[in-house]
Amino acid sequence: MSGAYFLSFMNNALEGMLNIAEELGDERVNQRPNNMENTSTPFIILTHCVGLTRYWLGSMVAGRPDTRDRDAEFRAQGTVADLRQAVQALQSDIREDLEKVKFDQPTANPDAVREQMKTWKQGQFLLQCTKELFQHYGHMELTRDVMLGRGPGN
8 A cells, every 4th residue: 555545535635624714715714613712713723734734744654853833723823825825835745745654664753753652653643644634624614614604404
């Protein structure tokens, strides 16, 4: 199996979230759903997805230095154009990173791995990344639907 098999799935999730951001536009992409103060904005959700992909795939699999500031992801604000630029840059890196996956080998960046994942193989990090992207894609779909008043009977 090749890591390239994951490319279309990862791109599907990222582009789906980007489409939601574009649908919401610059003003709403930085808003939280009404009466949900502890919910992330769509901008935060997609920024977090860029960060987690750079960590799980870029650092744990491809061996890039871990420069992630996870806390900053949850304060992020910006425009849809900012998100598009971040996703496009990430997609370029994903293609390269997936070529480096060695499913049965340990992480390429042992100094940055979390303690509870020290025994994980690269294939597990790749699956974790993919799982997280689709989990947050669903989260973003629900956030959009709440913000736009979509649901049963609407």
